[in-house]
Amino acid sequence: MIFYYSTYRKNTEKIAQLFAEKYGCKLIDISNMDYVNINDYDLIGFGSGVYRENLSPKLFRLVEKMDLKNKNVFVFSTSGVGMKFYNNKLVKLLKSKGAINKGSFACKGSFDASEFSNNKIFSFIGKLSQGHPNNRDLKNAEEFFNNIVKSI
Numbered sequence: 404m405i406f407y408y409s410t411y412r413k414n415t416e417k418i419a420q421l422f423a424e425k426y427g428c429k430l431i432d433i434s435n436m437d438y439v440n441i442n443d444y445d446l447i448g449f450g451s452g453v454y455r456e457n458l459s460p461k462l463f464r465l466v467e468k469m470d471l472k473n474k475n476v477f478v479f480s481t482s483g484v485g486m487k488f489y490n491n492k493l494v495k496l497l498k499s500k501g502a503i504n505k506g507s508f509a510c511k512g513s514f515d516a517s518e519f520s521n522n523k524i525f526s527f528i529g530k531l532s533q534g535h536p537n538n539r540d541l542k543n544a545e546e547f548f549n550n551i552v553k554s555i
């Protein structure tokens with residue numbers, strides 16, 4: 404099962420959909436969800452875009468409420484820079500709730516810096532992010548997911 408938040412350009416949703424297509428995971432868009440019972444699922448993924456240095460606060464609030472003791476989990480994100488360190492805070496929270504972290508994945512997701520900042524560095528990062536997630540990112544995501552599935 405995958406919970407994701409992807410409101411800007413649906414970049415993170417592309418990764419979530421890939422997991423769903425390959426393994427038939429149930430996809431839950433947390434910006435628009437009802438109550439979900441996670442008891443029947445042995446692997447739960449949490450994905451989000453990065454917005455001002457953080458994954459969605461909604462995702463954190465959802466995780467806070469969940470009973471995740473001994474559940475296999477993983478975290479994925481898309482961001483302008485495409486770095487995994489943005490996932491660390493959520494991984495830490497999941498571990499503190501007794502979940503078993505199976506991995507963390509990140510790739511670039513396109514954004515247009517001029518929509519929210521005049522900062523030149525953001526503008527440069529924004530240019531580099533165009534076209535992502537691309538086929539290579541999707542291939543890396545698939546490999547990441549295959550390895551997790553093999554390990555459980």
Ligand SMILES: Cc1cc2nc3c(=O)[nH]c(=O)nc-3n(C[C@H](O)[C@H](O)[C@H](O)COP(=O)(O)O)c2cc1C
Nearest residue numbers: 409411412413414415452455456482483484512514
């Ligand atoms: C308001 C806003 C803030 C952002 N802040 C960051 C940031 O701090 N670091 C970064 O690398 N990318 C940042 N980005 C780029 C997004 O992380 C990137 O476009 C991501 O793929 C969006 O995911 P989504 O389309 O699934 O919502 C930001 C984008 C927006 C719209």
